[in-house]
Amino acid sequence: MTDPDLDVAVLGAGLAGLRAAELLVDAGLSVRVFEARDRVGGRTLSEDWHGARVDLGGQWLGPAQTRVAALAARLKIDTFATHVAGDRLVDLDGALTRERSAGRWPTLSQIAEKLGKRYVDALAARVPVDDPRGAPDAARLDATALAQWRDRMLPHDGLRQLFDVSVKTVFGAEAHSLSVLYFLWYLQTGGGYGAHVDVTGGAQERRFVAGAQALSLGLAAKLGARVVTGSPVQALDHDATGVWVTSATGRVRARAAVCAMPPGLVAKLAVTPGLPTSRARTLARMPMGATVKVIARYERTFWRERGLSGEAVSGAGPVSYCVDNSSADGQHAMLLGFVVGRDAVDWSALDAATQRARVLAQFGRWFGDEATRPMAFRAHDWADDAWAGGCPVSNPAPGVLTAEGPRLAEPVGRIFWAGTETATVWTGYLEGALESAERASGEVLTCLGARDAPR
Amino acid sequence: MTDPDLDVAVLGAGLAGLRAAELLVDAGLSVRVFEARDRVGGRTLSEDWHGARVDLGGQWLGPAQTRVAALAARLKIDTFATHVAGDRLVDLDGALTRERSAGRWPTLSQIAEKLGKRYVDALAARVPVDDPRGAPDAARLDATALAQWRDRMLPHDGLRQLFDVSVKTVFGAEAHSLSVLYFLWYLQTGGGYGAHVDVTGGAQERRFVAGAQALSLGLAAKLGARVVTGSPVQALDHDATGVWVTSATGRVRARAAVCAMPPGLVAKLAVTPGLPTSRARTLARMPMGATVKVIARYERTFWRERGLSGEAVSGAGPVSYCVDNSSADGQHAMLLGFVVGRDAVDWSALDAATQRARVLAQFGRWFGDEATRPMAFRAHDWADDAWAGGCPVSNPAPGVLTAEGPRLAEPVGRIFWAGTETATVWTGYLEGALESAERASGEVLTCLGARDAPR
Numbered sequence: 001m002t003d004p005d006l007d008v009a010v011l012g013a014g015l016a017g018l019r020a021a022e023l024l025v026d027a028g029l030s031v032r033v034f035e036a037r038d039r040v041g042g043r044t045l046s047e048d049w050h051g052a053r054v055d056l057g058g059q060w061l062g063p064a065q066t067r068v069a070a071l072a073a074r075l076k077i078d079t080f081a082t083h084v085a086g087d088r089l090v091d092l093d094g095a096l097t098r099e100r101s102a103g104r105w106p107t108l109s110q111i112a113e114k115l116g117k118r119y120v121d122a123l124a125a126r127v128p129v130d131d132p133r134g135a136p137d138a139a140r141l142d143a144t145a146l147a148q149w150r151d152r153m154l155p156h157d158g159l160r161q162l163f164d165v166s167v168k169t170v171f172g173a174e175a176h177s178l179s180v181l182y183f184l185w186y187l188q189t190g191g192g193y194g195a196h197v198d199v200t201g202g203a204q205e206r207r208f209v210a211g212a213q214a215l216s217l218g219l220a221a222k223l224g225a226r227v228v229t230g231s232p233v234q235a236l237d238h239d240a241t242g243v244w245v246t247s248a249t250g251r252v253r254a255r256a257a258v259c260a261m262p263p264g265l266v267a268k269l270a271v272t273p274g275l276p277t278s279r280a281r282t283l284a285r286m287p288m289g290a291t292v293k294v295i296a297r298y299e300r301t302f303w304r305e306r307g308l309s310g311e312a313v314s315g316a317g318p319v320s321y322c323v324d325n326s327s328a329d330g331q332h333a334m335l336l337g338f339v340v341g342r343d344a345v346d347w348s349a350l351d352a353a354t355q356r357a358r359v360l361a362q363f364g365r366w367f368g369d370e371a372t373r374p375m376a377f378r379a380h381d382w383a384d385d386a387w388a389g390g391c392p393v394s395n396p397a398p399g400v401l402t403a404e405g406p407r408l409a410e411p412v413g414r415i416f417w418a419g420t421e422t423a424t425v426w427t428g429y430l431e432g433a434l435e436s437a438e439r440a441s442g443e444v445l446t447c448l449g450a451r452d453a454p455r
Numbered sequence: 456m457t458d459p460d461l462d463v464a465v466l467g468a469g470l471a472g473l474r475a476a477e478l479l480v481d482a483g484l485s486v487r488v489f490e491a492r493d494r495v496g497g498r499t500l501s502e503d504w505h506g507a508r509v510d511l512g513g514q515w516l517g518p519a520q521t522r523v524a525a526l527a528a529r530l531k532i533d534t535f536a537t538h539v540a541g542d543r544l545v546d547l548d549g550a551l552t553r554e555r556s557a558g559r560w561p562t563l564s565q566i567a568e569k570l571g572k573r574y575v576d577a578l579a580a581r582v583p584v585d586d587p588r589g590a591p592d593a594a595r596l597d598a599t600a601l602a603q604w605r606d607r608m609l610p611h612d613g614l615r616q617l618f619d620v621s622v623k624t625v626f627g628a629e630a631h632s633l634s635v636l637y638f639l640w641y642l643q644t645g646g647g648y649g650a651h652v653d654v655t656g657g658a659q660e661r662r663f664v665a666g667a668q669a670l671s672l673g674l675a676a677k678l679g680a681r682v683v684t685g686s687p688v689q690a691l692d693h694d695a696t697g698v699w700v701t702s703a704t705g706r707v708r709a710r711a712a713v714c715a716m717p718p719g720l721v722a723k724l725a726v727t728p729g730l731p732t733s734r735a736r737t738l739a740r741m742p743m744g745a746t747v748k749v750i751a752r753y754e755r756t757f758w759r760e761r762g763l764s765g766e767a768v769s770g771a772g773p774v775s776y777c778v779d780n781s782s783a784d785g786q787h788a789m790l791l792g793f794v795v796g797r798d799a800v801d802w803s804a805l806d807a808a809t810q811r812a813r814v815l816a817q818f819g820r821w822f823g824d825e826a827t828r829p830m831a832f833r834a835h836d837w838a839d840d841a842w843a844g845g846c847p848v849s850n851p852a853p854g855v856l857t858a859e860g861p862r863l864a865e866p867v868g869r870i871f872w873a874g875t876e877t878a879t880v881w882t883g884y885l886e887g888a889l890e891s892a893e894r895a896s897g898e899v900l901t902c903l904g905a906r907d908a909p910r
Binding site: 143144145147148174176177179264267268274276277278280281284285287288290342345346348349381383384386389390397398399403404 | 598599600602603629631632634719722723729731732733735736739740742743745797800801803804836838839841844845852853854858859
């Protein structure tokens with residue numbers, strides 16, 4: 001038996017890994033967090049840009065996301081409401097419609113509302129978040145592409161386009177690559193369709209003044225030297241009493257590991273003995289969504305002056321969804337666009353000038369000529385970040401959910417699993433990352449018999 | 456500039472890598488082949504078992520696969536016809552139908568024949584093998600799940616089941632996880648539906664007396680010490696003049712590399728500078744098919760005595776397709792079953808006794824009680840082989856083919872790509888592996904200016 005160097009090695013200093021580390025440290029355990037990048041925060045990344053704090057990754061907080069709210073309060077990170085006052089634009093088939101927003105996802109009519117949200121929510125409510133295989137007709141729903149179901153369910157082409165845009169924006173993936181069961185399950189982990197797609201009352205309701213990465217930065221500050229950045233884990237060897245973690249900084253023995261990396265990176269990790277075949281198969285069938293964020297900075301929020309909220313939803317590319325991204329005080333005027341799904345894939349093939357021109361042409365069409373002349377413009381393609389492979393979430397292919405269930409969280413020996421994809425509450429969001437950290441750290445404490453360990 | 460240790464490093468000693476190495480050596484270049492396993496042959500694996508040679512991986516040869524035939528002839532590997540004399544059994548919805556086989560895929564009627572094969576072939580013929588994005592309506596066909604299309608196209612439930620079984624057996628994947636465009640493209644690389652699914656006149660027409668691995672063993676024997684087994688490549692660093700290959704046996708400089716590994720393993724390889732984003736994204740969306748081969752060995756070919764060919768097609772699991780797998784002289788009696796797609800995924804969760812019992816129950820139902828009492832039984836699940844991750848082929852998810860095209864073969868600097876998934880002729884088969892080797896080695900020779908180099 002080798003004396004361990006520490007109690008728990010945490011792989012990944014995203015929100016899940018850092019929160020798990022905090023909980024384990026609070027329970028009196030010795031912990032080291034290995035982070036491949038030279039920064040913490042995973043799929044959140046906040047930067048100062050032309051005098052304003054901008055989020056290049058996850059950036060929002062919804063009212064039902066209580067863990068995030070509590071953490072922000074504890075770390076004294078202020079939040080503010082996403083700007084939605086004014087009219088929203090809906091751009092479908094070349095026609096631009098102006099409509100009252102109230103922060104809800106666009107609806108073409110009350111019928112659409114009923115069909116599109118309430119019906120979907122009723123279906124989603126039948127999917128148990130901790131085991132979607134228990135849903136009525138689960139196998140068939142998992143073998144049915146969401147695109148097929150959408151064609152059958154939505155009687156109007158405009159509705160279908162709006163639905164597709166919402167799917168692309170939420171998952172970073174097209175409706176033809178997701179199963180109906182996964183879609184419903186995902187909705188249900190957040191409490192329904194509106195909870196995911198709405199600003200007001202939904203997951204985009206509030207923002208962080210200091211940027212979403214501040215959550216991770218705050219946790220990392222508390223953990224101090226326990227967090228080692230620039231240290232990708234090359235190999236994880238495990239046995240009955242612990243793990244060996246091999247990284248650029250050497251080989252370390254721990255009594256347990258919490259792996260808080262995206263599924264695509266877990267798939268690449270050299271784990272010995274190897275992961276169970278079923279797990280490996282699932283990991284190979286969970287591609288990360290494709291999301292590019294584009295931000296244009298302006299002198300002033302000229303769209304607000306015209307009674308527009310800055311929100312726009314488009315059936316055409318490249319930007320599917322646009323929203324006002326100005327600072328809390330409105331002084332730093334910005335529009336944020338999402339290039340998602342297939343549009344994000346096509347994006348990589350364009351040169352930077354073409355990317356910019358296409359986005360600004362859309363912004364101009366929506367908000368007037370002034371929108372084509374930003375002070376500054378930037379784009380962040382998460383697929384270019386090899387330590388993420390995309391954003392916002394890894395989506396299982398059709399059939400995977402019923403074949404394997406949500407077993408990504410199931411421990412493999414002394415390896416425990418965190419990360420938003422392992423969550424059953426708000427999977428894919430910051431909230432899910434925190435929930436997964438609570439669950440995984442609890443499993444570690446039970447395993448190590450440290451549930452009631454003194455600090 | 457570093458003096459290279461050799462001209463070309465080949466990664467992977469499957470059929471593609473070995474054939475590429477042979478062509479490069481024949482052109483006068485110095486070559487080393489790095490193989491992770493302690494054997495060559497990739498997804499072919501032949502073993503002696505109870506006195507007979509059995510293939511646990513790829514094992515067949517069709518009349519249109521001329522490269523394989525030429526290689527077998529050159530290496531003096533004899534082939535023999537797959538046994539199909541006698542009636543075939545079709546097991547659908549609990550009803551067992553006996554029908555004349557003639558080595559063709561089961562057809563419920565002439566209507567089925569017309570709909571199921573000729574119509575599909577006509578559609579497939581419109582897909583250019585070197586660029587499926589050029590097919591009429593490519594985007595829509597790539598965004599449509601094959602399962603949806605099958606429901607629309609096939610008017611009869613029995614036909615749909617037969618279709619599904621053929622898809623599972625050919626791709627190792629369910630119809631809900633493949634796009635229509637990919638399906639048609641794949642068919643077309645082999646010349647149509649029948650070419651893939653039929654025994655007589657199709658890809659299962661002949662077998663190798665010494666087993667399919669003999670092709671690779673023969674090439675490896677010729678290459679001698681140039682093939683280094685047990686040497687997984689850990690990193691591939693490339694620049695304008697060549698590559699560094701880091702493996703357990705050290706670091707080697709080569710003027711070029713031929714990477715002849717399955718897409719899923721390419722995705723895990725540490726390549727610096729990294730692969731283009733679009734390539735990385737495609738690789739993350741090409742899960743390997745799920746295939747388990749089960750073989751039962753008997754005293755004699757008792758099914759033949761009853762006028763049965765040994766072939767059976769089943770809409771129920773675990774075995775979807777069964778075929779006579781006896782030795783050429785019929786002395787070593789064997790039945791071979793394929794557990795594929797979802798059934799293969801479920802397979803992993805069963806203990807060995809249950810796996811055996813379920814397969815033998817099917818064999819018994821088809822061929823009588825004697826079939827439930829084999830002399831020996833074995834199963835080979837390719838998902839358990841981490842250097843394959845499954846079998847027979849890596850299938851792009853819906854949308855991937857039109858997003859990226861068949862660009863897996865496009866060189867990245869001095870890295871060239873082989874492997875059956877990069878082929879445009881018989882993709883997924885031994886023949887595709889050989890075609891890819893010809894193309895990749897040709898690219899290397901052009902790049903190195905060695906087209907006409909003396910030996």
